[in-house]
Amino acid sequence: MRFIPHTADDVRAMLDHIGVADIDDLFENVPIELRRSATLALAPGRTELEVRRHLESLAAKNSAAAAACFAGAGAYPHFVPAVVDQILQRAEFYSAYTPYQPEVSQGTLQAIFEFQTIVSMLLGLDVANASMYDGASATAEAVLMAARVRNKRRRVIVSRAVHPHYRETITTYLEGAGLIDVVEAPIDAQGRTDGAWLAQNIDEQTAAVVLGYPNFFGVIEDVAAVAAIAHAREALVITATSEAVALGLLKSPGELGADIAVAEGQSLGIPMSYGGPGVGLFATRSEYVRMMPGRLVGEANDTAGRRGYVLTLATREQHIRREKATSNICTNQGLMSLAFTVHVCALGKQGIRNVALANTAAAHRLAQRLGSIKGLEVPFQAPFFNEFVIRGKRLDAARAAAQKSGLLAGISLSRWYPEFGDAALLCVTEVHEDSAIDALVRAFETAAK
Amino acid sequence: MRFIPHTADDVRAMLDHIGVADIDDLFENVPIELRRSATLALAPGRTELEVRRHLESLAAKNSAAAAACFAGAGAYPHFVPAVVDQILQRAEFYSAYTPYQPEVSQGTLQAIFEFQTIVSMLLGLDVANASMYDGASATAEAVLMAARVRNKRRRVIVSRAVHPHYRETITTYLEGAGLIDVVEAPIDAQGRTDGAWLAQNIDEQTAAVVLGYPNFFGVIEDVAAVAAIAHAREALVITATSEAVALGLLKSPGELGADIAVAEGQSLGIPMSYGGPGVGLFATRSEYVRMMPGRLVGEANDTAGRRGYVLTLATREQHIRREKATSNICTNQGLMSLAFTVHVCALGKQGIRNVALANTAAAHRLAQRLGSIKGLEVPFQAPFFNEFVIRGKRLDAARAAAQKSGLLAGISLSRWYPEFGDAALLCVTEVHEDSAIDALVRAFETAAK
Amino acid sequence: MQEQEDEQTPSGPIAGKQAGLILDEPPIFERSRAGRIGVWTAAAPAGAESVLPAELLRDSVDGLPEVSEPEVLRHFLRLSQWNYGTATTFYPLGSCTMKYNPVVNEVAARLAGFANLHPFADDDAAQGALATIWEVERILAEVTGMDAVSLQPAAGAQGELAGMKMVRAYHVDHGRARRKVLIPASAHGTNPASAALCGYTTVQIEGNRLGLIEAEAVRRAMDDDVAALMITNPNTLGLFEREIVQIAEVVHSKGGLVYLDGANLNALMGIAKPAHMGADVMQINLHKTFSTPHGGGGPGSGPVAVRQILEPYLPTPRVVCRDKTYAWSSDFPKTIGRVRSFHGNFGMHVRALAYMLALGGDGLKLATQMAVLSANYIRKSLEDEYHLAYPGLCMHECVLSDKRLEEYGIKTLDVAKRLLEYGFYAPTIYFPLVVSGAIMIEPTETESKETIDEFIAAMRAIAREARETPDVLHDAPRRTPVGRLDEARAARRPVLRWTKPETNA
Amino acid sequence: MQEQEDEQTPSGPIAGKQAGLILDEPPIFERSRAGRIGVWTAAAPAGAESVLPAELLRDSVDGLPEVSEPEVLRHFLRLSQWNYGTATTFYPLGSCTMKYNPVVNEVAARLAGFANLHPFADDDAAQGALATIWEVERILAEVTGMDAVSLQPAAGAQGELAGMKMVRAYHVDHGRARRKVLIPASAHGTNPASAALCGYTTVQIEGNRLGLIEAEAVRRAMDDDVAALMITNPNTLGLFEREIVQIAEVVHSKGGLVYLDGANLNALMGIAKPAHMGADVMQINLHKTFSTPHGGGGPGSGPVAVRQILEPYLPTPRVVCRDKTYAWSSDFPKTIGRVRSFHGNFGMHVRALAYMLALGGDGLKLATQMAVLSANYIRKSLEDEYHLAYPGLCMHECVLSDKRLEEYGIKTLDVAKRLLEYGFYAPTIYFPLVVSGAIMIEPTETESKETIDEFIAAMRAIAREARETPDVLHDAPRRTPVGRLDEARAARRPVLRWTKPETNA
């Protein structure tokens, strides 16, 4: 077997040294009935060429991967410069474990330290961890953390405009974990979380309020206003960002008053890959650092005073604290945090802003063009980033027509928001060529006729 | 500019330090008229995304790249395991120069030493160099070397069954370089170089005779017989192999009596890439080592006795010997020799033989099937490796039909061998799936009807 | 001093070369210069600045580095060279199954048809992705004997969470959630943490003097308030729980469920199926047993597999297959819901499938056999020099300790640090907690006997050094990019992000 | 001793880290074990052994290694870590233009539409490849001012060969081949070697005390038996040949041709076009100026560019374009023929095009400007400590020498070896031959000022060490994977391949 180096001679020598007659003898502690019934009804091994052909044929059956993708909704088509994957393919990075032995893991450790720094800069908060699984579970962990911080409170308010998957994940995580109620805050006519409702409903029992930023409809929430209300009642504010590119342009959650800010980092450095792996970003104020979930890397000095990095504050974690840990997370999204870091470094201060500007400008242009088609409207008037909702009677027909021309024309909202009727969420980024945008407009125009 | 780190501040500081006012001042030694007319009428720079799109659109216009390729003739479709490219993408390998400073180039040097070892094993000769440009120029260099070894002789015999490009290259290289005649040896009815003709024509003026092994028609020449004749007249025997996989199965050129053996190594580890880069292999007997062209790596010890590797015997080379060098070659095909080495190591002793056996078996099966189609014949009866000639009246129509079904159905021979009429050279390797082979047979059957 | 040390170094990965050069590299922020850029993005389109109200916008992000592409590449290349990885050396980290990550897996996951696929693509335009997930589920079901599988969880711990949420949902469905979960003392920390996240109180079960859980001990702890036993098999001592079948019976007899931590599945393929042991639910770590890379700490993938009784509770959506057509279905009213967005770490599913197909049934069994063979070979070769925590045959890993070295003032940590100097990554240390000074060694099946022999020689040499020149161990490692780092101080005054040095501010 | 040395090391790539660990790795043949395999090929089909007559077949190739895939990967990864490359550190190798190799080029060349294309594909099924070659030719023509280009030559030296064959063909066509070629003493070794390969006798032209060729010197050597002058501009001293236009006139006036060695084109883009200098033919090294990687010694690509009078002689086939359709044509009866198989190192053409498009006209000029700026900055920063071979402004590189260090017993070689320890690759040394103990430094435009400053600091520190602690230089390098190797002995008793150690035989 090409991945297993043991030759027949090796096996013989090793068995002799151990002092057993054959391989089966090594398993004598496994009850014989279990061994007898353990046969694997699986095909025999294949050559690399066969494996590759099989996978290629599966990949070829994903016709949507070749479409011009105007779908966002939590996973975004962005350009990833080649330098990112060049780094990810470094076996020294991808074949290492969580950096338990810092002296021979400084590469991973320094990269995480840089990641933590960048995440805290983007989210505008003091401290970020080494990553969470994704935006959704990071949001759920943020809610759990808020419940620890405000540990006498029993209620969490989650905006209905938060990504549906994130909301579902919060529900799953909270079920059974203490006795916290999740209350949904409604949406106003602008596509924002209803401020008046929040003013009435955030109370002394409220541990935290969760907003999307931008929210699921691409709309930029007025985080500062909500924070003012929440903080007045000592509730924490959590923001969840699924389009991390927005953080290069919009005021940071921290600046607007968020106490915990989480995000999905896929947009920066990571292909959509059918939704995973991405990387969850998690940041908070330094006063809460010992309540944070997830690993943390800190600076340290060696015996000669050299600067280095180590895993730190591990007493929060499951391998030390077990059932009292701040989270059960162990393996996180290490390599994806590296992708994120490399991409942000390559873009830099200027580049990330340029990309964000290009995104928002292109999305607004398209919204305008579509909104001026008879029968279609852009229902929400609040400012949005690179996603927006479009509504109209014949929308599904238009989307189906567009799909025929090789376009993935957004996501239908009805499965999560039946109240909107025929509505779709469209996303435009720097990858969309004018020709594809024109084709999309044409498809919608034709269907509207 | 993303590849140029100089900021405006940097430029200013550097100019000040140099003591010039501006950039133009640096070029004051360049006559002003030259500078005035040096404007570049080229488009402005593009983003990485734009560059990539442009290249992708060009790549997409090569429809033949998606075809099932039954063409060989010097460039062969073979499977390259993923580990090869993983190594080639190591920037420490690809971004290094020729290893002039051995202490920080041991990676490149040891890899070349391994390459030389493998090449000498495959070719069955004592010593191999660090690579030549390709099979064709390696053959030309072999002829030049033979002329140095037999420096009183004025004639080189080159078989007409040697790859036409190799023959053309010999002609170009020899033109003007001393006064050596190139004489073409004819082909016999079996597709071999005409032994009787050779017996008559190799004489005391003959420095060397060049055979393809296998030859251009895939046919396995009787090198031993030719060597017996040649050596009797103290002429050298040169073999040129364009399908290196054959060397995993056929007796080595050295064993059969070749004095210099060259090959194109593309088949092992390197994609066809429209014909380049590949890698030229070059080996000979140790008595001729100081006459060899190209770089050589040798073992050496450091001051503490550690084993290491260095460039050696450089007194043969242009940078020391200038006009008296054994060749003008400087940059060779370094990274491609690494690809070759990794692929051969991954295959190993067993694997290379298995691949070669699979190739020859598949080619013979196809030859049989095509040969039994009415109107088609396999004209040459001599044993062949993985290529063979097929002949028939409606061959071009058959090939055109096959092309429509996404098959590159061999290479027409008429441009080089008008005497064969309607004939094509077909190649079969381990990459051909039964379905593609069946489609090819069907296309030929249909056209034959 | 340095040179004296060198002489004591036996053959192994570092023999034969000089100390070597490590190129330094500061945090990338210190490379930043105003105006540099690493990706040339198109200039923002005219007017883009005014598309959104100015009060919504931040200035450009303060502190983000400004570096050119050559600097970005060089920075991360240098960093990479400071790491050991399985690709560069033996990485015998117990419980982590640091096997070889086949390169073809990486190629497969990067195919455009996978990498560019949006998770909300219509099912009919994503049949290949659905088939990939389906195939992985089927193979996992075959290997574990379980009835149904979900690939949604992002890692082992999330698989545990999903599994325990299902345990809870099951009990709620059958009357009440119950309150307790039994967990052996040797369990991985994620087990109690996951149970706690589901609102359970954990009850610790002690192993016997052979390192095993006895059915009798479970019986004593078991009552009808116990929701489940979370058991690892083979356990974290590398030992097969011989009474597993009886244990499961005990748990089931009181209406409890058996959660099996499947992190050690590499010891079981073709040898024993968890379902036959009585497991009702388990997670599988694709990044251990199925060769997807650990990535310096992820991404992993932690599929959860269940027997029929728990199938209704699996996370949704699930892949269903009708007439060879695949579709996502959320039509499972009893589901625990989702534990994350989309369909899991799909890129890892592709890699795992590539691996499963490459090995096939026979290959998977061979992997297990060779992993267990190698672990026993190491155990046998070291048990005279090191204290072996529990005697006798082990499965895929073995646990030693520093017991016999204490008298020389040598601790497990010293052994680990010295090993780094010999060119090996260290075993897992101080885990499992039930063994004081544990040294947990898992070679996996992808290391050659020669490498294992070199490792054994190094371990034996270190034991000798511990007795003869203990300071060599205390001072180790001296040839790694940095020496021992002051972790205590780092935790006392945490510096968790880069900040501009005061002087430059 | 080691530690003392460390203290003397100023800031630079190696500061701040311990000596570091280099993992050793023997020649792969020593890893071989019978029965191992790294690529699982399908078993040979039944009967395959008897398809060919047994007497034609060899036994399996004696000595080829048998290793598993994990071992193959680890072997070459470890080897790679022993190298410096431009990607990991500053590589100021003069005359080699070791600029950054953009990663996107690598992606482009690997696109299936390029990589899987057979060279004999019909032109209509390879339009993208033909267009690629065509675009590169057009851009090279624009940059050089030449009229026609062929991308066939595999490297610079082969470009020279093709160029000189054309010179010869031209003269033959115009009466007789002529017999001599004039070459400055500072020329690269490939120049005389290529001329000799075309049957020419070389006549050396000496430079003046400014390092320049004077028109007068050429006039003296010029007669109607001179086929061509091969001149490098800027020359290998990094100096622009100020009389180039007059020199060309002298050559042309006697019916000779001017061959311009274009290896230093990185100093000229947007600044001066060789055609305007009077060049009739030149080669361009895509692996220098146009960023294709050097690959540890290739593959390169050495397009040859000519003025109209030489166009008929270009190698064939050539790309022709009619109605936006490209085709190969061999319909050039005066061609010198081919210098290699197929269409050149096409993969390099793709990479070069990616680079040319990325930079555009302005970017190429900027590259030249910044390269020259950096070289002058280095020159200016070192000329007080090192002897500068020729005073005044340089172009893209500058040449120092060991003249001032001789009195301390220090040679250029010692400086170079010590630089390696500082974490830099060494400049080109002992070339050009006209400068005794030459140290030829070419920074290129892709290195940051900070890196260049670190290099300057290291060079200055070494000059100081030469005076104060010369043994530190004589003993260098001590921190690289191996120390100075005995090259003389290696050449006396060449061991050019691995052989089984006697004891194992």
Ligand SMILES: Cc1ncc(COP(=O)(O)O)c(C=O)c1O
């Ligand atoms: C026994 C055991 N269980 C559970 C886990 C948790 O798995 P993961 O790290 O994938 O979350 C681990 C991983 O370290 C483990 O070793």
Ligand SMILES: Cc1ncc(COP(=O)(O)O)c(C=O)c1O
């Ligand atoms: C001035 C000069 N001319 C010619 C060459 C030869 O180019 P190549 O190495 O590509 O054959 C070189 C390369 O070193 C050079 O520096």
